[in-house]
Amino acid sequence: MGVAVTRPKDFFIQLENLRHEAGVAARYVYAEMAIQHAASKSKKLLNRLNDTPTFWIACGAAFQSAAYIALGRMFDTTSRYNVEELLKTLEDNLHLFQPAALAERKRNGKAEDPDWLAEYLAEAYYPTLADVLRIRKKVDGHRAVYERAIKPVRHKYLAHREKQERSEVSALYAAGTVKEIWRLATFLLQLHDVLWQLLHNGRRPVFRAMRYSVKSIFDSSAQGSHAHESMVGEVKKLMALLETATPNPSIERTRPGKPGRASHVRRWAS
Structure with a gap:
């Protein structure tokens, strides 16, 4: 059996896949959490969201599921395009x-x-195998978090329904924390930055600090250009529009009774 050979083109494809998937995961993670944060800051906004609770519950569930699945595409090692194949x-x-x-x-x-x-x-700066091994060590550390906190939810509840009881599902989600999910999503963005700068500008592969707290980004007067920050900025703008919009009286009169409250649905562990 011959040794597998990777072509130069393969690295560029893998790097572009990382750019795309890192952005996708970050947007899903931060969109849902930014909505929750906005609602926690304003009773008026929370009441507005609870005018259409089923819609926001569906949005939150969709964002959460998509985030776990997107993180899995990058940290699982059974596909053609993931962080391991990139390395x-x-x-x-x-x-x-x-x-x-x-x-x-x-x-x-x-x-x-x-x-x-x-x-x-x-x-x-021109990288050596030692740089690859150092980057791989960082990836392995984050993959360990994925294996513990994300993969069980993704495999046993979202992709396949192996767990159904509320206590069992809650236990799956409780294996990870919000901060860990933020750090997983932003690590992928950092990894792309590091490899892109190394490739195109010959910069030493240093993982520079990146804001990851939804609160710090949302409450800041300016959001950055990375996918998670721009998403928080868009959510902030949307929530401001919803909070200040004038209700339509005809819709208010015909609105059905509220089936639930959007604020109570949060699978993320705290």
Whole structure:
């Protein structure tokens, strides 16, 4: 049996998949939690949401399920596109990060080198297998959290209904915390940033701090450009519109009785 060979193209595909999936997971996680946070800050908004409780309960359940499934796509190792496959193609294609390849990307199709290129290449960082192993160690640490806190819910309740009793379902969700889910989602964003900067700019693979608390992002006067922050910003804008909107009297008169309250549904562990 021959040894599997990964092509340079495979790394670019895996990196693009990480960009996409990290954004998807972050948006699902932070959309639901930002709604909950907004409702906790304003009784008026909470009452508005409870005018249509079934809709918001459905939204919350959909966001939560999609978030767990999206995280699974990246941390499970049984598919073609996940973090483990990304690291394999990274290790097999370290030549993509060496001076000649970086120079080619910086030329951007031009025949002649720009004046600054030689100095840029001299100061750039070129990864070794030791860097891959260090990144892999970080991934393994986050995968351990996924295996404990996310995978059981995903496999035993969301994808397959092995648990049904409320106490059993609650126990599955209680294995993880909100903070851990935030950190899993933002780690994928960090990982993409690190690998993209290493590939395109020759920057040392350093995992820089990233805001992950929904409260700190929501209550800030400005949101950043990362997927989770921009999603919190959009939710904040939507909640402000709902809170200040003028109710339609005709809809108010025909509205059916409230089947429940949107505020009480939260599977996330605290």
